[in-house]
Amino acid sequence: MAKAKTNYTCTECGGIVNKWAGQCPSCGQWNTLVETIMEAAGNRFSAKHQSLAQTAPVLNLSDIEASDVPRFGTGIDEFDRVLGGGLVPGGVVLIGGDPGIGKSTLLLQALSNLTKIKKVLYVSGEESGAQIALRANRLVLDTHGLALQAEIQLEKILNTLADHKPEVVVIDSIQTIYSDALSSAPGSVAQVRECAAQLTRVAKTMNITMILVGHVTKEGALAGPRVLEHIVDTVLYFEGDTHSSFRLVRAIKNRFGAVNELGVFAMTERGLKGVSNPSALFLSQHESQVAGSCVMVTQEGTRPLLVEIQALVDSSFAPNAKRLSVGLEQNRLAMLLAVLHRHAGVAAFDQDVFINAVGGVKIAEPAADLAVLLAINSSMRNKPLPRSLVVFGEVGLAGEIRPAPRGQERLKEAAKLGFTIAMIPKANAPKQKIEGLTIIAVDRIDEAMSRIRDIDDAN
Structure with missing residues (x-):
């Protein structure tokens, strides 16, 4: 029996080549070509199944009536x-x-x-x-x-x-x-x-x-x-x-x-x-205040969620300090540590840094930057942040704190769950006061660290 002829198909883009290669020539991805048997031309599907797809008429877009898609739960x-x-x-x-x-x-x-x-x-x-x-x-x-x-x-x-x-x-x-x-x-x-x-x-x-x-x-x-x-x-x-x-x-x-x-x-x-109430899943229940813990408000689609970010900073005895992040992007952690050193004067080059998002949630948005840095600073100083504090904000390479989308919804969710202090980017500061919530608006990372120290001294 003659051996069946084969080719190689890319699992990413569907491109087909005759010989295996490490990189797909169509999309450039590596190790995505898998061997498949070549099919006879004109034998993909029978005429019976081809007739299921009728030729659609050509219409003018302005003549097509736009209507909401009906849904059922x-x-x-x-x-x-x-x-x-x-x-x-x-x-x-x-x-x-x-x-x-x-x-x-x-x-x-x-x-x-x-x-x-x-x-x-x-x-x-x-x-x-x-x-x-x-x-x-x-x-x-x-x-x-x-x-x-x-x-x-x-x-x-x-x-x-x-x-x-x-x-x-x-x-x-x-x-x-x-x-x-x-x-x-x-x-x-x-x-x-x-x-x-x-x-x-x-x-x-x-x-x-x-x-x-x-x-x-x-x-x-x-x-x-x-x-x-x-x-x-x-x-x-x-x-x-x-x-x-x-x-x-x-x-x-x-x-x-x-x-x-x-x-x-x-x-x-x-x-x-x-x-x-999914926010309760991502908040640890500590009997007493602990260092290295900071609560942030993340936005998942249209839903604001409160997630606890935990940081552990420990002395490193290896030539290269460890950087480990669970639930957050690891490359971004290295960038944030450099910003913390350059613009806030907090050095961690000889420290092992471990970051974890409680509850197994994965946070992709950069609004977690400020919470990560405050948790790292809290662990290094071994001083817990206020239990009623919630934060969010993106940190840029110049040390500026950029606004996050839907800031009002995040603040309302935090107030609903009993938080009384919110440290947020200055551009997200609400025009009208939110009942029961004290707003601390900052525009640079060094200012945020200074305000946290002031809160610690006041307590």
């Missing part, structure tokens, strides 16, 4: 928040996360709620019907009206969609689905890309809300080609440690809502439950 408030208000008819959602983190549990709960208002279908390629029924019984879910199909062949799934005509479909997972039109194995780059494209085409044509479950790599990114994220309308990621009882769902892409929205869940015996 899943019955899980935190999930609806991340989705931008609910699911959209014809929308395709891709949700990824580590194994065992709760993807299937959350979707099974959502489908159980949707059976009351929609015709739903759960397509399982990883678990048998008995396993899913066992999970539903454990979660005490009402599964009347929840249709289930254990199938991994794309053509059979498409026939079921045409016959059953569901309104909401969950594919668990896209890496297990394969098409007979392609000879490569399930989970390969070609299979994942083409199966996702076919399912998306059917969802748009039949106005089906489709949710695809995706595997993730050891780096935490969605497995398969990067074009998979471009095909779908919404991309959600599960975050958090599988050993913890809390789960975070973050929107990375959303054509129908705001990105970087965050949903907070607690894993219980009855499945995932939404957390109404």
Whole structure:
């Protein structure tokens, strides 16, 4: 038998080359080329499936009536928040996360709620019907009206969609689905890309809300080609440690809502439950004041969250001092330490510095800079910051403190949770006084350190 011809496909951009190379010539990424079997020309999909996509007429944009996209809720408030208000008819959602983190549990709960208002279908390629029924019984879910199909062949799934005509479909997972039109194995780059494209085409044509479950790599990114994220309308990621009882769902892409929205869940015996006050999760409960702890207000989408930043500074006995950051960008920590030395006179070149964001939350915005520096200074001086202090602000290389977006919402959230002192950038100072909150507006890092020392002397 003749050996099947192969080529190499980039998992980032989908580019195809004949020979393996360390760097993709199309997008420049390294170690992204994987071997795939070459497909015969004109044999990707049968004419039956090609006919699903009708030729769209050419229209003038000014003649198209703009209307709000109708939504329907899943019955899980935190999930609806991340989705931008609910699911959209014809929308395709891709949700990824580590194994065992709760993807299937959350979707099974959502489908159980949707059976009351929609015709739903759960397509399982990883678990048998008995396993899913066992999970539903454990979660005490009402599964009347929840249709289930254990199938991994794309053509059979498409026939079921045409016959059953569901309104909401969950594919668990896209890496297990394969098409007979392609000879490569399930989970390969070609299979994942083409199966996702076919399912998306059917969802748009039949106005089906489709949710695809995706595997993730050891780096935490969605497995398969990067074009998979471009095909779908919404991309959600599960975050958090599988050993913890809390789960975070973050929107990375959303054509129908705001990105970087965050949903907070607690894993219980009855499945995932939404957390109404997530700020309490990210604040440690110290019996007494401790040095190296500072509370900041971060903005996750439209939601302000209070997060405790912890710092530990210790003498280094190695030639190169350690710089370790958990939940914050490590390169930014090195930059902030240089700014602290140059513009505030606080040197840490011979100190090991460790930074941690409590609760496993990941903070990407630069508004955490001021909280990080105050926590480091507090640990070095071994003097705790006031328990009622909350801060936010970006620190520039010149030592200036830059404003953060949505400062008013951050301050109101801090006041609601009982904080009485806020150190913020001068540009974020509110025009009207917020009841119960004393504002300390600063525009340079040395001024912020001086104000903190004044508070310590007053106490």
